[in-house]
Amino acid sequence: MYKQRVVIKVGTNVMTNKDNRIVKPVLDHLVQQIAELYERNIMSVLVSSGSVIAGMEVMGESQITDKATRRQVYSAIGQPRMMRHYYNIFQDYGMKCAQVLATKRDFNPGNHRDNMINCYEGLLAEGVVPIANEDDAVSLTNSMFSDNDELASLVAELTKADKLIILTDTEGLFTGHPDDKDTEVIKNVSVDQNVEKYIKTIDKGEAEGRGGMGSKLNIAKQTASKNIPTYIANGKRKRVILDIVEGKSVGTKISV
Structure with a gap:
């Protein structure tokens, strides 16, 4: 029986370089x-x-002008490519992984939610690492997540996780612009604390990605309010996940 469950969300900017290519060592x-x-x-x-x-690595430039359709096509092509990366790496460590796709409506009470719970519980019981992602091929409008941070939050609640770790390409929530020399990382935030004033919108050229720091903070507060401590930290930092699990002061912790 596993002592803890941790949901880890890794963003596009963590795993890509400046040329928007997947960095396998990450x-x-x-x-x-x-x-x-x-x-x-700990599962x-x-x-x-x-x-x-x-998907963009495979296809290159697309002739599709509709952004939503283009995203669907890129994602449909890229999903098996990402899973192949993960499958091979997990295999190198003697582990197994599995893909679990969902739309937002699948988390509504009913058979779909119950089936997802059964799937996650079965995989975790067998020591298999579920890799969750949005089912982009059918996920549009009302069935679309705002971003993968929202998906991670819902998965954390669904699996009764002990922690949610949101990995991005900054050290956490700052008191100002991350590039300013006097800026500091806010180590702890309570769900009722007003820190939204520190949010800075930065255009980082995230290709077709979604979700900025404002979204992350909002999702983190929602998750933490359900007694799931949530962390926003730099995914490119060495041992960042292990340090958080070990209780070290890394990134920004959001809790009740």
């Missing part, structure tokens, strides 16, 4: 940490971005 370090948690009887659920970028 994925390897991510899986390495998940494998170490497994050895400690992980991975919510991974990257399918759109992976």
Whole structure:
């Protein structure tokens, strides 16, 4: 029986370089940490971005003008490519992974939600790491997540996780612009604390990605209010997941 469950969300900017290419060593370090948690009887659920970028790597420039359709096509092509990356890396560490696709409506009470719970519980009981992602091929309008942070939050609640870790390409929530020398990381935030004034909108050229710091903070507060401590941290930092699980002061912790 596993002692803890941790949901880990990794964003597109964590796993890509400045040319919007998937950086495999980043994925390897991510899986390495998940494998170490497994050895400690801590099971992980991975919510991974990257399918759109992976699809763009295969297709190159698309002639599709409609942004939503273009995203669907890129994601449909990129999903198996991302899973192949993960499958091979997990196999290197003697572990198994599985893909779990969902739309927002699947989390509504009913058979779909119950079936997802059964699937997650079955995979986790067998020591298989579920890799969750949005089913982009059919997920539009009302069935579409605002971003993968929202998906990660719903998965954390569904699996009764002990922690949600949102990995991005910054150290956490700052008191000002991350590039300013006097800026500091806010280590702890309570769900009723007004820190929205610190949010800065930065155009980082995230290709077809979604979700900025404002969205992350909002989702983190929602998740933390359900007694699931949530962390926003730099996914490119060495041992970031292990440090958080070990209780070290890394990134921004949002809790009740």
